[in-house]
Amino acid sequence: MAEKFNSTDLTEKELASQLKKPSGEQGKEVGKQMNKGNKYICLNSYKCLAPSPNSNILEIGMGNGYFIKDLLALNTNLRYVGLDFSQTMIDEATKLNQAFIESGQVSFINGSIEKLPFEDNSMDCITTTNTIYFWPNLEANVKELFRVLKPKGKLLIGYRSQELMDKISFTKHNFEKHTQQEIELLLKTTGFQKVSTEIIAEPELDFDGVPLVMEGLFTTGEK
Numbered sequence: 001m002a003e004k005f006n007s008t009d010l011t012e013k014e015l016a017s018q019l020k021k022p023s024g025e026q027g028k029e030v031g032k033q034m035n036k037g038n039k040y041i042c043l044n045s046y047k048c049l050a051p052s053p054n055s056n057i058l059e060i061g062m063g064n065g066y067f068i069k070d071l072l073a074l075n076t077n078l079r080y081v082g083l084d085f086s087q088t089m090i091d092e093a094t095k096l097n098q099a100f101i102e103s104g105q106v107s108f109i110n111g112s113i114e115k116l117p118f119e120d121n122s123m124d125c126i127t128t129t130n131t132i133y134f135w136p137n138l139e140a141n142v143k144e145l146f147r148v149l150k151p152k153g154k155l156l157i158g159y160r161s162q163e164l165m166d167k168i169s170f171t172k173h174n175f176e177k178h179t180q181q182e183i184e185l186l187l188k189t190t191g192f193q194k195v196s197t198e199i200i201a202e203p204e205l206d207f208d209g210v211p212l213v214m215e216g217l218f219t220t221g222e223k
């Protein structure tokens with residue numbers, strides 16, 4: 001039976017707004033629903049990222065941080081920073097990852113991809129999943145990611161195809177959809193090398209009674 005993504009009592013426009021920037025009690029509930037809808041694409045993003053031991057990892061838009069434990073289990077001595085512009089998600093992620101925070105392995109920052117609060121050449125890896133639909137300026141935002149990556153550092157963008165997103169009704173609000181070719185060209189024109197995309201099939205997901213065959217696209221590039 002397909003996992004179910006339930007929009008609760010929100011209108012499509014309200015749901016789209018909460019998916020972009022969860023806030024308040026509704027945002028907390030939407031965050032839990034995102035864990036259902038994003039489970040496989042998040043876990044596959046981390047596997048495709050394949051961080052080396054001792055890596056400094058930045059994640060843009062980690063939601064409530066439910067899957068961070070799975071990323072940290074992939075290798076030894078990983079250090080993680082999650083950046084989100086939703087304070088609600090920062091608060092929820094802090095609760096879920098308190099032990100990692102206390103150990104110094106994980107931290108969270110409330111901020112925007114438009115101006116990352118990190119030094120040049122400071123991150124080994126950057127990953128982001130299902131956030132690119134909401135970026136205010138794609139080229140400028142990718143340049144900012146490029147800036148903070150170390151030489152030979154890896155960027156991974158996980159997303160859904162435009163064709164799939166068009167089948168999900170609420171994505172007609174606030175979502176900017178992109179093709180694989182558009183994302184690859186974006187990375188290449190920003191200076192990334194070794195740009196490629198892996199497509200991974202997922203189990204069906206039920207969106208308010210509409211079952212869809214899911215897949216994730218994972219475009220990577222090296223600085």
